[in-house]
Amino acid sequence: MPDIVVMFFLLGLIAGLVRSDLKVPKAAYDTMSLLLMLTIGLKGGMALHGNLHWQLVPELLVVAAIGAIIPLVLFPLLTKVVRLSLADSASIAAHYGSVSAGTFAVALAYIEANQLETSAQVTLYLVLLELPAIVVGLLLYRRYSQGQAEGSAMTNLWHESFTNRGVILLLGGVVIGFMYGYQSGSEVTELFTGAFKAVLAIFLLEMGLVAAETLRPLPIKHWRLLVFALLAPSVLALVGIAAGVVLGLSEGTMVILASLLASASYIAAPAAIKSSIKEADIGLAMLASLGITFPFNVILGISFYHQIINWVMH
Numbered sequence: 001m002p003d004i005v006v007m008f009f010l011l012g013l014i015a016g017l018v019r020s021d022l023k024v025p026k027a028a029y030d031t032m033s034l035l036l037m038l039t040i041g042l043k044g045g046m047a048l049h050g051n052l053h054w055q056l057v058p059e060l061l062v063v064a065a066i067g068a069i070i071p072l073v074l075f076p077l078l079t080k081v082v083r084l085s086l087a088d089s090a091s092i093a094a095h096y097g098s099v100s101a102g103t104f105a106v107a108l109a110y111i112e113a114n115q116l117e118t119s120a121q122v123t124l125y126l127v128l129l130e131l132p133a134i135v136v137g138l139l140l141y142r143r144y145s146q147g148q149a150e151g152s153a154m155t156n157l158w159h160e161s162f163t164n165r166g167v168i169l170l171l172g173g174v175v176i177g178f179m180y181g182y183q184s185g186s187e188v189t190e191l192f193t194g195a196f197k198a199v200l201a202i203f204l205l206e207m208g209l210v211a212a213e214t215l216r217p218l219p220i221k222h223w224r225l226l227v228f229a230l231l232a233p234s235v236l237a238l239v240g241i242a243a244g245v246v247l248g249l250s251e252g253t254m255v256i257l258a259s260l261l262a263s264a265s266y267i268a269a270p271a272a273i274k275s276s277i278k279e280a281d282i283g284l285a286m287l288a289s290l291g292i293t294f295p296f297n298v299i300l301g302i303s304f305y306h307q308i309i310n311w312v313m314h
Contacts, residue, residue, distance in 0.1 A: 003113050005106060008201040009298050012208020017216065024206040032203045033267075034169060036105055039192040039199065041173020043108070044123020046189065048174065049181035056121055059247050063125050066243060066261065068132040070236065071097035075140050082224045087279035090141035092225075094273055095285045096232060096293075097133025098265035099126060101170075102207055103297050105200050107259040110302050116252030125260055127170055134265075134272045141277050207294065214283075214291035225284060229292035233262035237305045241312060251309060258305040262297055264289035 015022040024032075071093035078089035104126050111118055177189065219226070240261035244254035266289045274282050 003106070003109055005109050005197055005201050005204055006298055009204035009208040009211075009295070012205040012210075013212050013295065014208075016209045016212020019216075022209065024202065024209065028202070029206045032199050032206070034165070035192065035195070035199045036203050037101060037165075037169040038173045039196050040101065040105060040108070040123060040126070041170040042177040042189055042192055043173075043196070044120070044126075044170075045174040045177020046180070046182050047118075047120035047123070048178045052120075052178070056124075060121065060124055060128060062243060062247060063257070064128040064132055066239065067097055067099075067129040068136050070239075070261070071133045071136045071140065074232075075137075078228070082228050084225070084284075085279070086144055087141060087277050088281055088284055090137045090144075091269075091273045091277055091280035091282070091285050092228075092288060093140065094134045094137025095266070095269045095289050096236070096264045097129075097136060098131070098269045099129040099260045100263035100265055100289070100294060100297075101126060101130075101267065102203065103259055103263035103294065103302075104256070105196075106204070106298050107256050107302050109197055109200060110306075111252045111255060114252075114306075116255065117250045118252035118256060119250060122253055122256045123170070123174055125257060127174070129260055130265065130268050134269055137269075137273065138276050204298070207290070211291050211295055214287045219287060222284065222287065225288055226292055229264075229288035230296060232264075233293050233297055233301050234304070237262035237301070237308070241305070241309055244309070245312060251313060254309050254313075255302065255306050258309065259297060259302050262293075262301055262305065264293045266290040266294065 012022075071090075074093040074096055075089055078084050078092050079086065082089075082092075084092065108122075176185070179185075180189070182189070237258040240258035241254060244257050249257065266286060269289075270282050270285060273280055273285070
């Protein structure tokens with residue numbers, strides 16, 4: 001059976017599709033998302049406690065470089081094959097180069113349930129992959145729309161990217177967890193880590209409701225984008241698996257990296273793109289990332305990537 005947290009996503013998805021009046025209050029959802037980001041940061045920081053060394057730098061640079069390269073590869077595909085406008089192609093490329101914290105949380109739960117070994121730095125993957133693609137997507141749009149990225153606009157973008165609440169909570173959690181480890185701050189950290197799956201379950205319930213909303217009614221006229229959103233995760237996961245083999249990552253760490261690269265942002269990227277590329281249809285990005293890619297990864301993708309990794313490693 002799938003992990004229990006996945007069932008909460010399915011519950012929300014079914015409730016949304018049958019037009020139930022089920023709703024997660026916005027205040028509750030905001031609280032759950034804050035707790036989720038902070039807990040992910042804390043777990044990553046505690047794992048890094050006593051394990052951070054300079055040998056990690058090449059590995060982290062490779063991961064960040066992949067995040068910047070993905071939108072460069074996807075952009076021409078989206079313009080020529082999926083036939084999206086310049087603005088929407090840059091937007092979707094940025095969303096799929098960036099990553100989903102929700103998918104990362106589900107992958108962490110999957111790793112824990114299957115007792116797989118992971119490296120301490122996996123939370124840093126999430127931080128490093130979230131930002132480069134957004135900036136590259138914006139630069140692609142500026143370049144091909146015959147415009148130039150103004151210095152003030154780029155400064156604002158970097159400021160918004162590094163100071164949004166998700167990044168602040170992730171980085172803050174990593175620093176606090178790294179400083180105190182598993183033991184020194186256990187009277188506080190155990191409260192967060194112990195409730196991780198419960199918080200994730202409520203978060204996924206809301207994600208199921210939102211995903212159903214993007215799919216109702218099914219937008220057949222965007223069938224090319226729907227096919228892209230369904231196929232892209234597996235292809236991008238293979239990139240993560242190949243990188244994991246080259247870097248010599250452990251089985252669980254490869255599952256995390258593959259799942260991250262297979263995901264698409266639906267929190268950080270929409271906020272940044274909406275304010276920077278006015279012509280982009282954020283609804284299309286949400287349809288692809290949250291309506292198709294996120295459910296695929298949560299329901300089937302992560303376990304599928306694990307099977308591929310098992311085949312590669314054994």
